[in-house]
Amino acid sequence: MSTAAKQYNAKDIVALEGLEPVRKRPGMYIGGVSSAGLHHLVWEVVDNCVDEAMNGHASEIKVTLHKDGKTVTVSDNGRGIPVDKHPKTKKPALEMVLTVLHAGGKFDGNNYKTSGGLHGVGASVVNALSKELTAVVKRDGAQYRMQFAKGVPQTKLQKLKGAVRGTGTTITFSPDPTIFPKTDFDSETIRMRLETASFIHRNLKVTYVDEVAGTQVTYQHEQGIVDYLKKVLQQRNARPIHEAPFTLREENGDRMELSLQWTESTDEHVRSYVNGIPTGSGGSHETGFRSGLTKGVRNYIDTHNLTPRGLKISHEDIREGLIGIVSVFTAEPQFQGQTKDRLNNPEIQPFVEGILRPALEQWMNANRSVADIIVARIIAAARARAASRAASEAVSRKGGAKRTMLPGKLSDCVSGGRGKSELFIVEGDSAGGSAKQGRNRNFQAILPLRGKVLNTESATLKKMLDNKEIQDMLTAIGCGIGPNLNLANLRYDRIILLADADSDGHHITTLLLTFFYRHMPQLISEGRLYIAQPPLFRVDIGKETHWAADEADRDRILAEHTGRANPEITRFKGLGEMMPKVLWDTTLNPATRRLLKVEVDDHLETDRVISDLMGRDASARFRFIMDRAEEVEELDV
Template identity: 80%
Template sequence: MTAIATKSNYNADAIVALEGLDPVRKRPGMYIGGVGTAGLHHLIWEIVDNSVDEAMNGHASEIVVTLHKDGQTISVSDNGRGIPVDKHPKTKKPALEMVLTILHAGGKFEGQNYKTAGGLHGVGASVVNALSKELTAVVRRDGAQYKMEFERGKPTTKLKKLKGAVRGSGTTITFTPDPQIFPKTTFDTTLIRARLETASFLHRGVKVTYVDEVAKTKESFVHEQGIVDFLNKVLKERKARPIHATPFSHSVDDDMRIEVVLQWTESTDEHVRSYVNGIPTGSGGTHENGFRGGLNKAVRNYIDTHNLTPRGVKITHEDIREGMVGIISVFVSEPQFQGQTKDRLNNPEVQTSVEAAVRGEIEQWMNSNRSIADSIVARIIAAARARAASRAASEAVSRKGGAKRTMLPGKLSDCLSSGKMQSELFIVEGDSAGGSAKQGRDRNYQAILPLRGKVLNTESATLKKILDNKEIQDMVASLGCGIGPKMDIAGLRYGRIILLADADSDGHHITTLLLTFFYRHMPQLISDGRLFIAVPPLYRIDLGKETYWAKDDAHREEILQKHGGRAKPEITRFKGLGEMMPKVLWQTTLDPAQRQLLRVEVDDQLETDRVISDLMGRDASARFRFIMDRAADAEVDV
């Protein structure tokens, strides 16, 4: 029995010091962000980043990533210098063993071996080793080949020099994630492919090969034009039509290497991809701030210099950047990332350097290309006028801070608790289902907002139409945090927003429509982990005295195969949530102790944008292709 430290026995014996790689296994989230899909694939990125570091410093020209036949084992190989294998003078251990078993051991601290690098903390390879069931390292150096094996971060063999001479140099790391750490250890081949292709754009001339032994495919990426090619791909994926043929492109390699490419399109949103030393920074940082600041100042200077300021309308930063698609990639010798997952850059000096470089170059480019610049300014003025026209409607539904109870929609059944983080808002399909949810909920912390009528497809709707929609007005008013650029997450009135629709195809369609709205117009709900999807049952299965709930046809068959021999099953298919008794809805869907919730997450921004555009946009041919490609595998819900 474990002793619990109390006020009387809290002494030195209660202090635990984790040694070696134990901290990584004990708290993996501190090192990879979590043990879900993103954390699992972060293991690959850590090893790939090490190979990329060799390439960006001129020591490697090719990287090969292999997904093995089991779908759970990855190999990353490069033709770089190879991790050193000689013994360290202090520890007397091979350098390879130190890199893979000791946190903060690496060759990137002194700045002598790498001018720029993505991995500067010296923890990436050792973290992957700690969280792997098995890991094997093979190093080629000085005409020989060396091998060492590990299990869950601990060596199982000594460093071995293999027989025979070999040509070239490099490192190959093969690892299998530990199922004791990760609930799911199967890799997503689409996610891997996209990340590797992005790496080839950011490091022009480097050949990146992806071998998928599961699908039996092999694909190589190499892009001599770098991020210019990347911009063309992003525009194509987003189906964004440029308003000028030639993009702005600038590259400088001085104390800091800065690469920028951008183009204005007919789209109504801004889309920026930013990278530091080849690592995607999804949360931006000082380099992104410098890019936006330089862009805004350059455009304003051009407008002022040529007397193009419109009458009766104020141009904002949002107007300048509306429809702009841009990519910024910087290479910094000493990047200061926010956390080991490297999602945000914090170097203050980078903002100043990027802003100065971008401002001067864009202003010169616009003055040298007057016809392009004037078309961009015309597009900005049109955006400003459209924003002014919709401002009144936007202010009608955009609320700063928490909404007062007297201003809430009449159909909202609010909860009694004023504690934001503990409260939940269920957005429910239909009045009938809303009635059952109201009766079945725990009114202390669960609020219910029923939706009446058809949910608007916001992907194809104008901003005015969206703001005029009664259901959207009610949702935004209930949430209390505003919409679009004025959204303030601090004003959100609930800790969780849960979409609750029928378990059939119609319910899935309604959920998809709501997800489209939140992704496009309230994305911070997703990035903050506040948006969830409830999983109500589609079937009730009675087997003797036992009752089971199945969320779909496959789950029903799984239950019948597992328990069907006990008695003749009585199966009831729910036509909708409104058919459920309030007690049943509580037991299966609302009760935190028994329910299942799916957190809405975005792992790949590019793929998410493409799918939403294809499925919900105006172009019906994209949906037709999607349906025809999957028609053979579809199960029709009738």
């Protein structure tokens, strides 16, 4: 046994006190210190205001992004956090809420029937991770203020002079730059979250002030999620196949609201919420929704004997083209983690299913003309899926093939098994040739693609599976596609997209990302998909050579070497004109290259962007171009 091991004793045990655990391990409480974690601070404070509104104590919420872009104020007209002294600690309740983990008014169920925050953690976590935080409370005709820094009180609770009307809480905070690499908030991200809150909570007035842009907007929706469904349909450019959506509101202990509509789109899109909090990873409420929907529709089809002979209708056929909003309110939500991305309550599944199935079946029977349109769309989906099944199975068989059945253009690596192997999917035969010569053949495989890749967002499943380039990619990767994807059969540890650094290369990368996001999302969620960063410029200054990824990188290099020898700048037309050694040094060599890991922070926003930029409806792209035309400095044609 080593000396170090023998000396391990009680003094080596560290007990973190107060809010120290939050500052030491912020990822446990907000998921990380990336942009998503930074904005989660805003969500925590806003959710507390929404809890007041959800329980009938507030009707207005106001959020302000201040001019520095790093400070946010959130206020409501609720009851105001209590300021009297706690009987045990003798500290003001406001101080306890903001400095003690698991301190709050949502544990006994007396003050909040439903809420998004049940752990008493959110407010204190925001305080712990803020450089500065100021809380102002209006209660009992008076106004109180208390200031904090990094979770530590800087002042005692102060009662301000003068009487005030109304009640409410106002929190102003600035994230701590020693915790977060970037502390600039994204205005559009905040605006979208607030707009969604106004949809989920009918008649709640939500105001957002952006002092950076000098704008203010107020949201209030009488129809709630029905208005939200219209908004989502518009965002996704989806054309409904029936006019009126199916809408359901039910309260039986727990409360559920949902609205859904079938469209001409080929994918299913469901957004779910629990007590107003978006659950991007779904959970028991979504499972109950899908189960109730499938059973309700299937019962209608079976009752009226509408299934064509020899055709099997699956749950995917029933849900194809469906767009739905599901909102559940429950007293004791069991979320998966502090970020509340998934609901785990097992009792919610039968609750949602038991209400939805009979209600949907009754609605279809009462609206036979609409129901028959929906069933015709489902049958068409089933027939299309049957027509493409043979092609899909052929691709799946190739996915598990041996080396002799791999694509002829694939230059595989020598090492057997996945190990640390890499597959570079390269744009064009010319670039593929340079990559094959420059790679380390022991662990790097090269698959060149010919020309522009198929836009899978606009293509049918059959057309996609018939495409030679798609077939080659699937066969080389080896793990299958869609519901048949099995990561255990993945032939490489990393899949790396390698295209030119110019606009054409970016377009090809976007096409490939669309394919992987829609049909092989597990590669992204498991951290297997990367984007290579080849240089666009070579900058020679004296005897030194620098590589620039883009114009901004080139300008930075030039600025850093101002006054030295006249620089010689070479712009690469493409990867194919790079010498193999140069491509190795700049792009392939693990010791010197730059790779971007493909990650998705916001699935809803990612879905919207892909739908807008790559979907069939060109109007969204036209609006995007017109809105941003003035931002273009150089046009690469």
